[in-house]
Amino acid sequence: MAGETGRLSRSGRMCRVAVLLAVAAAVTAGTLGEDDRSWPFAPMVQFAFKVDTNGEIHSLGIEAVDVTGRPLVVPLGGGGIGLERAEIEGQATRIENEPQRLQAIAVMWASYAPQRPRLATVHLVDTVSTLRDSTVVGKRRTTVATWSVAHPAQPGER
Template identity: 30%
Template sequence: MGSEPAVRKISRVGVGWRLGVTAVALTVLTFGQLHDTNDYFPLGSLSQYATPRDMDGTVRSVYMLADTTGGDQVRVPLNPGGVGVGRADIESQLDRIVADPSLLQGIADAWSELHPEADPYVRLYVMRDTFQLEDGLQQGTPTTEELTTWEVRR
């Protein structure tokens, strides 16, 4: 049988460094929770996962549509490969986007930069479908509303 490895004590500097990093992480987490923001992910608000849903309530789904230079209306791919941002990013900033639709210009610009071969967007629509649930299952067709639009600038 071999000898046990020697146990080393952490120095005061090591303890201080670890406590400092822990304090910073907890401060950022607390700030993110109090301000209900995902800007500090993964130390942001996790409330979207912490609330139960009413099995007989409603579910809202935000998405975007775009008119293209080719005359088509397409669904905007809200993912890193599509326009560089996900649907959750749009949902977390929805109040700001509705108040200032010019923020959507970045979505159109990102599409053109990421997909130079595709028809550029000329108009963007932020839409929301509301589904009624009964026992957790969708009932009927969703109600669709247009939250805001943006004419893309060239």
């Protein structure tokens, strides 16, 4: 009959318990030793911290110099090259250790803005805002990594 429920079999209960234990173990392991790459079994670290009212806020971004020598800020997010700031922040250590990863930014730029001059150099930059009583009292910018684009006219070429 419709709407009638029966009892779950012993094997059905055991299967559900096994799945529950596996998910609980993955979440526990992820929380103890993983990062964003392991989400949803690990915390989203970009939201897992508190900012000191007299501390610093770090904000990573992408800047570049095009082939005409003009400096520019590469727009991130849906209205930009399609790469979110969180993705840059999650890869910051890898980019710092392997700046050639910034080549992908030049490739994305070429498809995002095909009418604009291509990028010649790409920089990963950290803008640090210093807080005093929760008010920004100073800013400084540091270049974390720099990459000279291979084949600026056709950055996707190898």
